[in-house]
Amino acid sequence: MTSIISRAQHLFEQHFSAPAAFVVQAPGRVNLIGEHTDYNDGFVLPCAINFKTVVCATKRDDGLVNVVACDYNQAPDAFSLDAPIKASHQQWANYIRGVVKHLKQRGYQFRGADIVVTGDIPQGTGLSSSASLEVAIAQTFKVLYQLDISQTDIALNGQEAENQFVGCNCGIMDQLISAQALANHASLIDCRSLEVTPVPLPTTWSVLIVNSNKKRGLVDSEYNTRRMQCEKAAKTLGVLALRDLDIATFEVNQHKLDSVTAKRAKHVVTENQRTLDAAIAMANGDMLTLQALMSQSHASMRDDFEITVPEIDTLVDIIKQAIGELGGVRMTGGGFGGCVVAVMPKELVAGTIKAIEKDYYTLTGLVAETFVCTAENGAGILTVN
Template sequence: MLPCAINYQTVVAAAKREDNLIRLVSVDYGNDTDEFDLFKPIEFLPGKMWANYIRGVVKFLLARGYTFSGADICVTGNVPQGAGLSSSAALEVVIGQTFKTLYDLDISQAEIALNGQQAENEFVGCNCGIMDQMISAKGEQNHAMLLDCRTLESEPVSMPEAMAVVIINSNKQRGLVDSEYNTRRLQCEKAAQVFGVKALRDVSIEEFNQNQQSLEDVVAKRARHVITENDRTLEAAKALQAQDMKRLGELMAESHASMRDDFEITVSEIDCLVDIVKDVIGDQGGVRMTGGGFGGCIVALIPPSLTDAVEQAVTAKYQAATGLQASIYVCQASAGAGVVEVLEH
């Protein structure tokens, strides 16, 4: 994986309490509140989804053996929700970071990420991976992160300082995501079985080319995407480090074509956005779909001098072609979770 953190944030103001109460307020949900006791079972609240992410993080910090007292916590932020920009991971990680800071917990950034993923998987009930939490917890300014999701080993990959990360939400309602995701997961597991490996990351492109006739046509397409995408990710990290924007653009174009043709998770609106942006940026950057597919967002890595032209082209052409209005976020690669200020009183 090769994510980067962006300069949209979830922010917490917090204070220790002498008792075992956790008291919450969410500025962005009309100052909605929640309260629970650390010494009582921490339960899911159907009517307060924002609070469940926090409840889950606290529940699993306790389950991991960390000890702490209560806290007053106020949450706000500007990460767009439902846009595929990982607002839930940002919340999970900032809550883990809050308890680490308040109570001086001996917990690594990687474990904060894992704890957040566990909260989302087992408490909230969303079967996400670890990438979003890891980049939220460990991201560095002007760097992407090359992440091995099996070992959780990560290394920072420098990005050109003069690079805009432009995220464009198609605002296409995402349907079928869960069922289609599960289908593709099963297809990839089937391919891995045929190759006799735990996961497709253990199959080289050469091995795939020699043995793809052993797979059903659709399964072969799914496997080819995963195997070639892993290779492209490593190549993209090298291109970024070398500031080779032409090569990065080629790799992102190949990646998008693979998602469209082999993994079949793009939709016409997403393909339309990619084409509009590609026409503007040429070989000065790259653009592809990002996220789970069937709608959602595209990401473009471009010189800041082209952001206005991209915005103008999308505004002029996308709605005319699709009837939808895109939302555009011009970002930069930023640091992940950290402490803003500690006030002594």
């Protein structure tokens, strides 16, 4: 982390001929359980991780926002707050422009800024690099101009920008955990009320994220299809969202749905209950229960929601064989590639990584990347000059 902060600070001085006034961070996240439940008004259990977006910034007296992206060959972007904020041809810049535009639409008053952005969240792996960027930019303007905006509203602003400006119809989970996570805890999030309940992560457990390096395909189109199927199921069954169904009520009424839509709804209804149960298990240090719930979650994503791929299933099987009932493992993220998350006693991590290195390439022809993660705080100031 220090190296990316130093790199951003150095680049800021190069471009703007003075040190940055503030350095702000916002973390990525991994979702431990609760997949595709967020846009169904349901429950999720993510934690922020020790991979972040870092922003160096100083306010300006005029309405110009100057941005330099370290991770895109120091690509620049500039736009004025005194004119309508329109989309850029650079996709990374649209996350920044969208956040600033929606802050202004919400009535916040501020002027321009000189900004350098960098980060170490692996992109395209489902660890929320985009949400982290959105939250980091809003946090930056909050800090620069002492905006009276809550962390929840920073998250909502980021989601709104991604939905309406960038054009991805995401739920609230990623932005909310990035904005207000608590170190050494996961967060049980009610995606309807936005209530966040910290859940302690036992100090003897580790979170292992494994990037399958299976390029994620079909994510956008299939995501939108799954969302429409869930909305159709809720409408047919006469509820506002699938979170309003318990398992027993769903089972009595599922005959009203076609077979595919019923499978999609079954995943969401059962996943919501698994997530609530997992939060209790984690708080009690009950790994046997957590392991079973994560295993059921993966099977549901594979068989009912149909968003896993053979490489992901293979990776889950390798890890499951390495940790047995002493740890839980499942796919995490939108699906069709990306990452697997495992929770296990710290002493099992090294052996699990060796098992992955030994078997995954042989079985798939791909090389996995492993990240041992800690649960971190949400967005805030890193240093002040």
